[in-house]
Amino acid sequence: MPIDTTTHADRxxxxxAAQPNTSVAVHLYGATVTSWKAQGQEQLFLSDKAILNGTxxxxxxxxxxxxxxxxxxxxxxxxxxRCSNWKLTHTxxxxxxLQLHFTLTPAEIATPALREAWNYAFVLExxxxxxxxxxxxxxxxxxxxxxxEFEFTWLLHTYLRVPDVSEIHVHGLDGKAYSDKTRALAxxxxxxxxxxxxxxxxVFAKVEPVTAPLRIDFxxxxxxxxxxxxxxxxxxxxxxxxxxxxxxxxxxxxxxxDFGDDEYHHMVCVEVGDVVxxxxxxxxxxxxxxxxxxxxxxxxxx
Numbered sequence: 001m002p003i004d005t006t007t008h009a010d011r012x013x014x015x016x017a018a019q020p021n022t023s024v025a026v027h028l029y030g031a032t033v034t035s036w037k038a039q040g041q042e043q044l045f046l047s048d049k050a051i052l053n054g055t056x057x058x059x060x061x062x063x064x065x066x067x068x069x070x071x072x073x074x075x076x077x078x079x080x081x082r083c084s085n086w087k088l089t090h091t092x093x094x095x096x097x098l099q100l101h102f103t104l105t106p107a108e109i110a111t112p113a114l115r116e117a118w119n120y121a122f123v124l125e126x127x128x129x130x131x132x133x134x135x136x137x138x139x140x141x142x143x144x145x146x147x148x149e150f151e152f153t154w155l156l157h158t159y160l161r162v163p164d165v166s167e168i169h170v171h172g173l174d175g176k177a178y179s180d181k182t183r184a185l186a187x188x189x190x191x192x193x194x195x196x197x198x199x200x201x202x203v204f205a206k207v208e209p210v211t212a213p214l215r216i217d218f219x220x221x222x223x224x225x226x227x228x229x230x231x232x233x234x235x236x237x238x239x240x241x242x243x244x245x246x247x248x249x250x251x252x253x254x255x256x257x258d259f260g261d262d263e264y265h266h267m268v269c270v271e272v273g274d275v276v277x278x279x280x281x282x283x284x285x286x287x288x289x290x291x292x293x294x295x296x297x298x299x300x301x302x
Contacts, residue, residue: 014129028088084108122143156272176204205277
């Protein structure tokens with residue numbers, strides 16, 4: 001048996017038996033990946049103040065069916081997927097990797113008010129794939145089981161762990177246009193690697209080619225830490241179009257109860273999704289897109 005999977009009341013922890021230092025932990029609340037270790041080194045950032053009792057979304061969330069807050073919508077910020085209890089439906093395993101499959105339907109949405117706020121029939125699936133080669137794959141798939149078309153936005157809101165964000169460079173966005181949410185959505189063009197010396201909240205629309213990796217380097221010698229790679233669904237042919245890069249910096253960090261005042265130094269969000277234009281999904285149709293996170297430097301030793 002190559003996989004050791006332990007299901008707790010609130011989370012699933014899976015380890016590659018051939019590589020016991022390679023593991024993933026997923027909380028059922030929000031289907032939130034709260035830990036990914038490659039060769040014993042943690043790759044994801046989870047705040048010491050994170051609330052894990054199911055009363056507040058954990059800050060490594062899945063975003064569906066709404067990115068951020070939308071005028072006229074009664075949905076909470078980033079929708080209901082991150083604040084509902086998902087079901088672990090099944091696991092699959094092979095010699096060098098494992099897959100965990102989670103499902104959310106209207107029956108699992110946290111409250112009747114949330115169900116009423118987005119009153120459609122759907123099946124949302126989330127696949128988490130841990131591989132021995134130092135990668136973690138995650139993919140979202142939604143099927144419209146209603147008799148009406150619906151629209152949505154979605155995002156994989158990944159918090160990567162870094163030694164010092166002020167020495168981080170995000171590559172792969174040079175020459176790409178972005179909307180700056182810290183400057184009233186003014187549009188700019190990224191020049192060179194993206195660096196951090198203040199709050200960063202940038203939305204890059206339709207970043208092409210979709211299979212080009214986004215690489216995170218550290219320090220003056222640009223030592224590679226990680227890469228984020230969008231994947232094209234084999235079943236639907238879709239990939240995430242947009243990229244969001246975020247770090248709250250000092251002032252905003254102090255205003256978040258579930259985030260330490262100085263923890264912004266040790267995280268960066270490089271997120272993939274469809275957030276600029278709504279996706280329209282006809283009755284009976286399915287949409288799927290995903291990413292691969294690749295550990296390149298062993299993880300941040302904080």
